[in-house]
Amino acid sequence: MQETATADTGTWRVGDLELTSRLLVGTARYPSTQVLMDCLDASGAELVTVSLRRVAPSAGGDENLYQLVRERGLNLLPNTAGCYTARDAILTAELGREALGTSLVKLEVIADDDTLLPDVEELLVAARDLVAKDFDVLPYTNDDPATAKKLEDIGCAAVMPLGSPIGSGLGIRNPHNFELIRERANVPVIMDAGVGTASDATLAFELGCDAVLLNTAIAQARDPVRMARAMRHAAEAGRDAYLAGRMPMRRYGEASSPMEGRIGAANAAWP
Numbered sequence: 001m002q003e004t005a006t007a008d009t010g011t012w013r014v015g016d017l018e019l020t021s022r023l024l025v026g027t028a029r030y031p032s033t034q035v036l037m038d039c040l041d042a043s044g045a046e047l048v049t050v051s052l053r054r055v056a057p058s059a060g061g062d063e064n065l066y067q068l069v070r071e072r073g074l075n076l077l078p079n080t081a082g083c084y085t086a087r088d089a090i091l092t093a094e095l096g097r098e099a100l101g102t103s104l105v106k107l108e109v110i111a112d113d114d115t116l117l118p119d120v121e122e123l124l125v126a127a128r129d130l131v132a133k134d135f136d137v138l139p140y141t142n143d144d145p146a147t148a149k150k151l152e153d154i155g156c157a158a159v160m161p162l163g164s165p166i167g168s169g170l171g172i173r174n175p176h177n178f179e180l181i182r183e184r185a186n187v188p189v190i191m192d193a194g195v196g197t198a199s200d201a202t203l204a205f206e207l208g209c210d211a212v213l214l215n216t217a218i219a220q221a222r223d224p225v226r227m228a229r230a231m232r233h234a235a236e237a238g239r240d241a242y243l244a245g246r247m248p249m250r251r252y253g254e255a256s257s258p259m260e261g262r263i264g265a266a267n268a269a270w271p
Helices: 002-009 033-043 065-071 086-100 120-132 145-154 175-184 198-206 224-244
Strands: 012-014 017-019 023-026 047-051 075-079 104-107 136-141 190-192 211-214
Touching: 023 033, 023 224, 033 065, 033 224, 047 065, 065 075, 075 086, 086 104, 086 120, 104 120, 120 136, 120 145, 136 145, 145 175, 198 211, 198 224, 211 224
Parallel strands: 023 047, 023 211, 047 075, 075 104, 104 136, 190 211
Antiparallel strands: 012 017
């Protein structure tokens, strides 16, 4: 099982990468490039997602996020954000591999502008095509265990169920579904979308996620760098709690002190 290897080594794998940090951080909506760089440092992230539709790899100066990220020794995860059809997502992924020299791709195929939920039919088409072209596909999908299993069976390198809609900050709306996905998956499970604060990330790890991808929760916080640092600690705490194994939930209270040796008021001798 993957969990045994992860627990023994303290690392995890996705595609050809072996990573220590379990946070994947996005690069959009930060107040400035400097704040973004400070947040990446504070988060401890080793894999950073970038949108090819938002920034051109050939851009110069401060606009070249690709170069700035790589100068920090971080790995790039190009994504297909903004794609609404399998065809557009496939083309964007191919451009990303050519421009950045990586077969990793975060696959997004969005159904509409209002919900930003995945178009599952188009997603499956794109995933099947990209896997056949030797991409390491990380698909953004809904929190449906059946869809997650289909994506794994296609050959995706991970599954990335949403906790709640992109940018909503609503956290994990269906914890039970995440538990089901984790029980059935033989590839990394990465929560993607919906993190609003550190406790949301902690819950994802407590439910068994191997990693969490987040962007807006850090970028739009009042103090982004402090939030990035909080997310780093949240990931460590949640993962430790998962590996430790929580106590069972009980319907009624159970005293933590032993019953033996308690003083019985009825038998006490009064002066």
